[in-house]
Amino acid sequence: MTQHRISISTAADTLAAIPALLGFHPENSVVIIALAKNAGGAQQIAVTMRVDADGAEATAARVADAAARQEVDGSPVTAVILAAIADAAHSGTALIGLEAIREAMAGSGIDTIRALHAYSLTAGTIFTDLDRNTDGVVPDTTITDLAMFRTVDQGAAIAADRSAIAARFAPGTEIPESVGLAAAATMGEDFLPVTFDELAAVIGAREIPSADLTARVGLALATGHLEVRDAFLSMAVHGKDDAADTFTRIAAGLRGTARVQALSLAAFFYYITGNGVAPRIAIEAVEATAAGENIPVPSFTALVRRALNAGMAPDMVASIGDAITPDYVAEHIGRVQSYT
Secondary structure (H helix, E strand, O other), X not given: OEOOOOOOOOHHHHHHHHHHHHOEOOOOEEEEEEEEEOOOOOEEXXXXXXXXXXXXXXXXXXXXXXXXXXXXXXXXXXXXXXXXXXXXXXXXXXXXXXXXXXXXXXXXXXXXXXXXXXXXXXXXXXXXXXXXXXXXXXXXHHHOHXXXXXXXXXXXXXXXXXXXXXXXXXXXXXXXXHHHHHHHHHHHHHHHHHHHHHHHHHHHHOOOOOHHHHHHHHHHHHOOOHHHHHHHHHHHHHOXXXXXXXXXXXXXXXXXXXXXXXXXXXXXXXXXXOOOHHHHHHHHHHHHHHHHHOOOOOHHHHHHHHHHXXXXXXXXXXXXXXXXXXXXXXXXXXXXXXXX
């Protein structure tokens, strides 16, 4: 589930925008673009969702429920565009899933204003407008206005496929916990507030966290004091996208409880940016780590997953962080300079 405030018109424009809307090129998928009317009465994208072709039929009702919860400036979703992007072997199930989603949307009072099929989103691929019985050609997806905005203005690459995003959440070179323990012994009572402020500075400056800072954040997350972890939710004030990226990088160097907590924070920050793909993959990485190291999945992770499955709007999820006030940080971290 991904939110963007752009407009699309033709079938070709719609297909060309999908990789930028999702952040990757979908394969064997059904893509749902939910639309709501803006103040001027024009249809505007409220949310973009993707489901596996093989599971689309079974998840149709859940997808429709999620779409019905979305809005643009208070206006509810009234229409969707559906696109089955699947190769020859998966097109049958993708199209069955598309029709199931269309029916579920109708049951929620949401019209399907366009239904499309293409074997891929590679430029030059033939696509079919299923309702108008017309064909067209998929344009170059790399030169759309949204693609240029993501890559040039935001510096966010569009991944080749979902696995390329998953690779961002894979474990990297482990930074020993002893690095954090040594810093804690030296810093004493300044350990948490200084670590908090340094992390805020790194996020705000879009820098790569050092091994020392990564180890210190990991130690803070591994203590079992959930109030300390929750205090890190306030890092959103320094940039939600940058907080998500920083905690993803930090998680790569950690293991065990520290890693799953860092990944959970990354999932939260990605979610509240409106990115529905990355948080789900981050949660999958949490679950894989927990299973592999025989540790529990954090309750916070389960909370984010439930929000994803329910299709909660990012603004609603972001409100979780409202409880993290400067007084809360001062109580559980100490007096800091970056959140007052």
